[in-house]
Amino acid sequence: xxxxxxxxxxxxxxxxxxxxxxxxxxxxxxxxxxxxxxxxxxxxxxxxxxxxxxxxxxxxxxxxxxxxxxxxxxxxxxxxxxxxxxxxxxxxxxxxxxxxxxxxxxxxxxxxxxxxxxxxxxxxxxxxxxxxxxxxxxxxxxxxxxxxxxxxxxxxxxxxxxxxxxxxxxxxxxxxxxxxxxxxxxxxxxxxxxxxxx
Numbered sequence: 001x002x003x004x005x006x007x008x009x010x011x012x013x014x015x016x017x018x019x020x021x022x023x024x025x026x027x028x029x030x031x032x033x034x035x036x037x038x039x040x041x042x043x044x045x046x047x048x049x050x051x052x053x054x055x056x057x058x059x060x061x062x063x064x065x066x067x068x069x070x071x072x073x074x075x076x077x078x079x080x081x082x083x084x085x086x087x088x089x090x091x092x093x094x095x096x097x098x099x100x101x102x103x104x105x106x107x108x109x110x111x112x113x114x115x116x117x118x119x120x121x122x123x124x125x126x127x128x129x130x131x132x133x134x135x136x137x138x139x140x141x142x143x144x145x146x147x148x149x150x151x152x153x154x155x156x157x158x159x160x161x162x163x164x165x166x167x168x169x170x171x172x173x174x175x176x177x178x179x180x181x182x183x184x185x186x187x188x189x190x191x192x193x194x195x196x197x198x
Contacts, residue, residue, distance in 0.1 A: 003050040004042065004087050008068050011035060011052050011091065013080035018095050028072055029062070030103040033110060034094050036063035040115060040133035042090045045140030048130055051087055056128045058119035062110055063128060093144050 005011060015034060019026035035054065042051035056063040083091060097105055110116055115132035137143045 001049055003053045004046070005052050005083055006081055007077075008035065008052045008054045008065060009075055009077050010081045010083065011038060011087075012068070012072070013077045014083055014088075014091055015095065018091075022099065024099065027103065030098060030106060031072075032064055032069065033062050033103070033106040034098060035065060035068070036128070037097075037106065037109065038090050038094050039130075040113075040128075040137045041094065041140055041143060042087065043130050043133045044137035044143070045090065046086070048134050050130060051090065057125045058116045058128050059125055062107070063116060090141060093141050097144055 012031065012035070015026060015031055018024075035052075036056050039051050039054060039056065043049060054065045054068065056065050097109075101108070113136050115128050115136035118132050119126040119128040
């Protein structure tokens with residue numbers, strides 16, 4: 001399947017250009033994590049199509065792209081290819097995540113990444129397969145806006161995991177009681193009596 005852009009270095013050039021425009025410091029460790037997230041989210045958005053022709057490995061310090069990792073300090077494209085609109089949408093979202101959450105936010109997202117976990121379970125430095133990325137980010141871009149407040153079923157549909165603590169607050173005339181196993185219960189009585197026929 002053809003990737004959406006010719007080279008990983010075109011994406012690196014986009015992120016570096018964005019960092020310069022926003023006067024932000026872009027650390028190599030954050031850049032590699034952003035490249036992985038961009039690939040995974042794009043694949044989730046586009047039925048497994050790769051954003052860039054890159055192979056990511058799962059390591060103890062996060063995902064790496066070995067070729068890029070070794071050449072990052074030496075390769076700068078003079079005339080990078082501009083990304084297509086659907087590619088740039090993902091890049092902007094991942095860049096926004098870095099600006100808002102910093103590298104720690106990327107680390108939190110990667111800590112619950114099922115594709116990373118699956119690859120690491122196979123063996124150290126195993127390749128993170130594109131199908132695993134799609135399974136980890138089935139909602140694509142929506143994954144970034146959810147940021148942990150919504151989890152996903154395998155079919156991609158969402159369920160909330162965080163609720164305001166006042167959702168089930170008792171009214172003033174209700175007494176809170178606790179069961180033997182520590183669950184809280186409130187006494188409740190129907191507002192209307194139901195009459196039965198005799």
